Amino acid sequence: MKFLHHIIDRIILLTAGRFLVVLSEKDSRIKKELEFWPDEFTAALAADKHGPFMFIKKLNNKLHYLGFKEDDKKAELKIFFKDEELAYQVFSVKESIRDSFSEHRLIIDGDFSVGVSMIYMLEILESYLLPSFMTKDIMPNKINRETGRVMLFLHTLTLNKDKGE
């Protein structure tokens, strides 16, 4: 079972960065959050301290997905869970990411304010990926979608690879 959870964590992290890149051009709230990030800022989300990862970077006011391998990437912000299974709880919508943070199961290593911003972006992404009946228990307020899911998936599938991916 744990292996299956590991695979699910990996799939989520492999795709989440690409979805965020597309949404950063289509969703006004994610655009606004991105404005808050310093330019050339690199952030990573990881299932646990040692990965698997998702690296994203703000460059020239645009979000770029840098892949999942740590290599020599230097992230100014790392958000990771204390255990991969705890990441699975969030990725499988059993727990909200903000509950995970307030329960100290998720660590923000770096600038807190950008970490909070990234958590907002991930919550918005969650509202696109999952039907609202699945997220209603973990999200007190409904987050409306500003673009269609089909378009989002199509754009994500056809997204050009960035250097380093």
Next chain:
Amino acid sequence: MRFPEYYEFYNPVKINSGKNALLTLDYEMERLKIKKPFILTNEMLDELNLLDLLLEHLHGFEISGKHIFKKIPNVSSVDIVKKAAEVFRENDCDSIIALGGGSVIDTAKGINLMISENTDDIRKLVGVETAHGDMKPLIVIPTTSGTGSEATVEAVITDEERKLKLEFLSNKLLPDLAVLDPRMTFPLPARLTASLGVDVLVHAVEAYTGLQKNPLSDNYALTAVKLIGKYLKSAVREGDNVKYRMAMANASIMAGIAFSNSMVGIIHAIGHACESVSEVSHGDAISILLSHGMEYNLKFDYCRNSYSDLLLSLAGPEIYASTPAEKRAEAAVDEVVKLLDELKDLAGIPRNLKEIGVRKEDFEEIVEKAIHDAAVLSSAGRVERGDIRSILEAAYE
């Protein structure tokens, strides 16, 4: 009682509290194998002879003028932490004694972090659990009763260059020992006693209503509220009363332990933003925001239930019993408003944001800062920018 599915609680700080608590210092320092302490304080506490009082209680340790750093400003900064860490290293000290309020204690935590991680730039260590090395023994002797920093895992240090408040959170930042001696808070003026007392109340209220409230932090928070309800006004009136000062020192450390484990919420998030954008004092900002933040939280059932419990602690059993169950939450907010009004009459604490110099044209910047404060994530509901704006409007005048 709301019982969380999961929680973490940590507080290894030894607390020596009471009359002449400083007399235990020699023993405790020997226990911690301290030989050459580095003492941090500020000029004002030296003028008030509190530094002399501390030194009178230290015997057999290697302490000279170069082991005492008195240049800590009212707000802890990256530069001061760096300078103080350099002095610590130059003199090969083996421990830190922080004599002062929140800024002195946070500076001490910052130095300890820099020394343990062997770095010259504390900004590299911002965030959660960035301390990995062995920390030096840290003893804190609070001279105020407000921030609770003597028992929190947090240090807030200002990056003046980038106008940012950097937050450092690590269990390793917790002091080894907190000495609460009433003589250390006697000189605190009535206005500050009141303002810091409300700071303690906000810590306790937010700890008791935060998403990570738990049975252990709840007890600390409720006891702190009880002590404030019973003794804060008396401490403001009679600053040299041992019992009142001890009650407030204990309320402060208990609220600190509570919020260090269950975190704070929307009131602190907006307060931090007001501090950073409008450069107002932490205590003033959050004491003004307290009742408005509580009003906002009344729409959440679990906050209402928590406020009902707070009514019992703050106002006592008679008022609690005579208030219908469905009205207890509102009654708790009314009690807080009553206390704040009384403290305004007694000590002149401010009651609106305009009074302390927050400008309406800064609201948007305050909203942006507040919505990105980690405290918002532990607040009830999913706080939106509009919620923050409405609290600011309500607290403005």
